[in-house]
Amino acid sequence: MSLVLITTLITSAISALLAGAIVLIDSFVNNYGLVKITINKRKTIEVKGGSPLLFTLASQGIFIPSACGGRGSCGVCKVKVLTDVGAYLPTETPYISKEQMKENIRLSCQVKVKKNLEIEIPDELLYAKKFKAIVEKIKNVTYDIKELTLQLIEPQTIDFKAGQYVQLSIPPYGKIDQITQRAYSISSVPSQKNKIELLIRLVPGGAATTYVHNYMKEKEIIEFTGPFGEFYVRETDATMICVAGGSGMAPIKSIIFDLYEKGTSNREIWYFFGARSLKDLFYVDMFKDLEKKWNNFHFVPALSNPLPEDNWNGETGLITDVLDKYLKNKIEKSKPKEGYLCGSPGMINACIQVMKTNGIPEEKIYYDKFA
Amino acid sequence: MNINPVVLFFASVFTSNILLTNFLGMCSYISISKDLNSSNGLGMAVTFVMTVTTVLNWFVYHYIIVPFGLDYLRYIIFIIVIAAVVQILEMVIDRISPSLYMTLGIFLPLITVNCAILGVTLFMQLRNYSLLQSLFYGLGSGLGWWLAIILLAAIRKKIDNAPAPAGLKGTGLTFITIGIMAMAFIGFSGMIRVQ
Numbered sequence: 001m002s003l004v005l006i007t008t009l010i011t012s013a014i015s016a017l018l019a020g021a022i023v024l025i026d027s028f029v030n031n032y033g034l035v036k037i038t039i040n041k042r043k044t045i046e047v048k049g050g051s052p053l054l055f056t057l058a059s060q061g062i063f064i065p066s067a068c069g070g071r072g073s074c075g076v077c078k079v080k081v082l083t084d085v086g087a088y089l090p091t092e093t094p095y096i097s098k099e100q101m102k103e104n105i106r107l108s109c110q111v112k113v114k115k116n117l118e119i120e121i122p123d124e125l126l127y128a129k130k131f132k133a134i135v136e137k138i139k140n141v142t143y144d145i146k147e148l149t150l151q152l153i154e155p156q157t158i159d160f161k162a163g164q165y166v167q168l169s170i171p172p173y174g175k176i177d178q179i180t181q182r183a184y185s186i187s188s189v190p191s192q193k194n195k196i197e198l199l200i201r202l203v204p205g206g207a208a209t210t211y212v213h214n215y216m217k218e219k220e221i222i223e224f225t226g227p228f229g230e231f232y233v234r235e236t237d238a239t240m241i242c243v244a245g246g247s248g249m250a251p252i253k254s255i256i257f258d259l260y261e262k263g264t265s266n267r268e269i270w271y272f273f274g275a276r277s278l279k280d281l282f283y284v285d286m287f288k289d290l291e292k293k294w295n296n297f298h299f300v301p302a303l304s305n306p307l308p309e310d311n312w313n314g315e316t317g318l319i320t321d322v323l324d325k326y327l328k329n330k331i332e333k334s335k336p337k338e339g340y341l342c343g344s345p346g347m348i349n350a351c352i353q354v355m356k357t358n359g360i361p362e363e364k365i366y367y368d369k370f371a
Numbered sequence: 372m373n374i375n376p377v378v379l380f381f382a383s384v385f386t387s388n389i390l391l392t393n394f395l396g397m398c399s400y401i402s403i404s405k406d407l408n409s410s411n412g413l414g415m416a417v418t419f420v421m422t423v424t425t426v427l428n429w430f431v432y433h434y435i436i437v438p439f440g441l442d443y444l445r446y447i448i449f450i451i452v453i454a455a456v457v458q459i460l461e462m463v464i465d466r467i468s469p470s471l472y473m474t475l476g477i478f479l480p481l482i483t484v485n486c487a488i489l490g491v492t493l494f495m496q497l498r499n500y501s502l503l504q505s506l507f508y509g510l511g512s513g514l515g516w517w518l519a520i521i522l523l524a525a526i527r528k529k530i531d532n533a534p535a536p537a538g539l540k541g542t543g544l545t546f547i548t549i550g551i552m553a554m555a556f557i558g559f560s561g562m563i564r565v566q
Contacts, residue, residue, distance in 0.1 A: 010441060014431070014448060018455035022462075029462045089473045112469065 038118045039126065047113065053079065054108040063128045063225040064121065065167055069181040070109035079108040080120040128226055131158065131166075135220045136195065138212075141282040145247055146213060147187070148198045150222065157193040158226075160186060162258035163233065163251040163340075163368070166196065166226030170208045173215050182208035185342065185368060186227065187250035189257045201247040231342070231368040233259065238336040238364070239268040243323060243351050248343030249273065249283060251368055255340065256287075260294055270331060273301045274319030274347070278310035300326065320350045327358040339365035374565060376507040379500075382563040383511030389487050390519045391549075391556040396487030399478045400520055401545060410524035412471040413478060414517030416460060418510070420482050421491055424453045425509025428492045429502055449492050450483070457483045487516055498565075522552065 032049025037056070039045070045060050054070050054077050057063070068074035075095025081104050088096065092107045133150035141147045152158060163185070170180040188197035203209045216222075233240070233255050244252045252271060259265045275281045287299040302315035302322040315322045331337070339355045341348045348367045355365055374382075389395050396417070403413045428449050436445050461479055465472045472479065482488060491512045495505045526548050535544055 006439060007441070007444060010435060010439060011444065011447065011451070014435070015451055018451065022455060022458050025459050026462055029466050087470050089470060091473055 032114050035113050036116045037113065038116075040120055040123065041118075043126065049113050049115070051113060052109050053081075053106075053111045053113050053117070053119070056113045057108065061130065062121070062125060063130065063167070063228075064108050064125060065183060065228045066109060066181060067183055069179065072107060072110050075107060077108040078105050079111075080104055081106045081111060082118040082120065083116065085111050085114075085117070125228070128228060129155065129158075130223060130225045131155065132221060132223055133196075135216060135218050135222055138216060138218055141199065142280055144202045144213075145282065146200050146202075148200055148212065148216075149188075150196050150198070150224070152194050152196070153221070158196060159193070160190055160227035161232040162186075162190055162254040163231040164227040164229040165231075165251070165368070166198070166224045167228065168198070168208065169223040169225070170211045171222075173211055176207050176211075180207045180211075183228070185229075185231075185247075185250035185254070187253045189254055189261055191258070191261055199247040199250040199253075229368070231340075231366055233340070234338065234366070236336075236338065237267055238338040239331065240270065240340055241323070241327070241331070241337055241355065241360070242269065242271045242340045243274070243319060243343070243347075244271075244341070245274040245319060245343035245347050246280070248341075248347075248368070251342050252340065253283065256290070256297065260290060260297070265296070267296060268332070268335070269297045270326065271297070271299050272319055272323050272326070273299070274322075274343075275301065275303055276305045277303055277307045278312060318350075319347065320354045323351060324354045324358065327354070333359075337364070339367070341365065341367035374504065374563075376501075376503045378563060379504055379565060380507040380511040382565045383508050384515040384518060385556065386559040386563055387565045388515040388519055388556045389491060389512040390516050391553040392560060393487075393490060394553075395490040396485045396516060399481060399485060400516075400523065401542075401549075403475075403478055404520050404523040404527055404545070406474075407521070407524045407528060409471075409474045410520045411517075412464075412468075412475055414520050416464065416475070416479065416482060417485065417487070417516050418513030420453065420456050420460060421488055421513035421516070422506065422509040424449075424456050424488060425491055425495050425505050425512075426502070427452050427456065429495060429500070429505040432496050445496065446489075449489060453488055453492070454483045487512070519552070519556075523548065526552075 030050045034046050035049040037045050037047060039062070047056050047060060052070060054064055054066060064077045064079060066074060066077040070077070072091045078100070085106065088101065089110050092110050095107060096105055131152055132154040133152045135148065136151040137149040139147045165183045165185045167181050167183050170182065172178055184198040184200060186196050187199050188195060200209055200212045202213045231251055242252045242256070256269060256271060259269065271287065281301055281303070284301055291297050291299045300315055300322065302317060302319055303310065303312050304316070304318050306312040306316055337360045339351070339360050341351050352362065352365055352367070356362055383389065390397070390400060399413060403409050431448060431452060432445065436442060436448065441448070457480060464475070464479065491509055495508055500508055523545070527545060530544055530548070
């Protein structure tokens with residue numbers, strides 16, 4: 001008995017002593033004191049040094065988008081660092097091109113704040129905020145896409161441009177022990193300021209979408225940051241060619257209904273929505289109604305693989321083929337055109353090719369890829 | 372064991388090199404030696420950990436393990452001490468050189484279970500070295516490991532471009548090289564007996 005006691009005591013005492021030494025040295029070695037970060041030469045914040053730039057900025061209410069939540073695996077949280085912070089780390093190099101290196105672009109989750117820094121970030125990020133919201137409604141729009149309505153609690157309103165996205169914070173659940181952050185486009189219109197609507201497709205094995213589909217309950221409190229993104233309508237008179245697939249519907253829906261609500265645009269709008277069969281198609285009635293009310297708007301849903309029981313008499317074939325057919329035969333050729341695409345990288349790349357061959361310049365094609 | 376500490380130091384660097392005569396610490400030796408800079412960093416880290424842990428474990432052995440009759444616990448206690456020193460070293464390297472920290476990657480925490488480090492501590496205890504002898508033995512073995520990995524990294528850099536049969540390139544040639552290096556080092560082991 002005494003043997004067990006002595007063994008436990010001695011092992012614990014040695015461990016405690018060494019742990020104490022580690023804590024002491026940690027507070028000494030990792031103490032970088034107060035550090036100043038100058039943002040866009042305008043704003044200076046004073047922060048405690050020692051943490052990665054991404055988290056330090058977040059602690060000050062400046063949210064750099066990051067799809068992986070700061071683990072250096074998505075390469076999204078890029079920031080221009082004007083101060084010398086040392087060589088590029090092996091964890092950064094896969095995500096930063098040679099041109100970006102020349103401009104001192106770094107991954108903010110990998111750069112530690114150790115001394116005074118000067119950084120540049122897009123102005124809009126300075127205004128992105130953290131929001132608390134209540135899950136008002138979770139509705140199935142197809143067998144694998146849910147429409148999520150979030151009622152804002154704090155702050156109570158949001159300002160965004162149609163087409164932008166937010167980063168949803170998914171709380172730990174099941175075997176996932178950390179907060180997961182994922183980006184989703186807002187599908188509601190900007191005029192509705194106290195609520196946002198998101199369309200979330202279940203990705204098999206996806207940490208965030210599994211939570212939304214299987215664990216999230218109505219009345220639950222959830223946090224998100226935003227708005228972010230460069231995908232929004234450019235104010236020109238060019239004909240808009242919108243193409244979406246699956247939950248790529250979200251930003252396009254927001255853009256189209258925003259333009260309709262404002263009523264100021266005389267632009268012609270063509271919206272091509274691609275799906276496999278009828279069970280993947282949604283919001284068709286909503287857009288058909290809009291088509292009736294609004295002469296400028298044309299909605300073309302297309303099925304690539306309609307089932308016999310679908311009784312489908314609309315367009316069939318790959319969305320790229322349908323798009324090509326319309327660009328060649330139905331859409332007026334003389335007017336300038338702009339492309340707005342949202343969906344999988346494969347679909348977007350294929351659509352860009354079709355648009356280019358039909359004379360839409362690449363710099364006039366805007367897209368939001370689901371990476 | 373009345374071997375002169377200075378003699379012990381040189382013996383552990385050259386004639387009784389922990390890596391090339393006892394074949395301890397081989398996994399990180401082979402993986403990291405692809406790159407000279409990382410080898411240098413890891414060599415430095417191993418030397419530091421080896422020296423500090425051998426001395427610390429000498430104190431732990433003589434002032435805790437022996438008086439309390441805890442010989443059966445020596446492995447776990449030695450490893451706890453090594454783990455703590457590695458943890459501290461990690462923090463220091465992260466502060467001083469983040470790029471070295473990232474390059475060493477998993478091999479830095481793996482020093483904790485590097486058998487060369489525990490091996491040196493156990494040899495120190497088994498051969499009943501004095502404090503001074505332990506210090507010189509730890510430091511010498513660390514420098515010996517560092518020397519061995521630098522030599523291998525340099526040789527590998529050279530033979531990377533050598534016209535070798537395809538099947539031998541990479542690991543095959545590395546093993547042959549290590550074998551020849553070991554023979555060269557062991558060749559002098561008769562000069563001093565450290566056992």
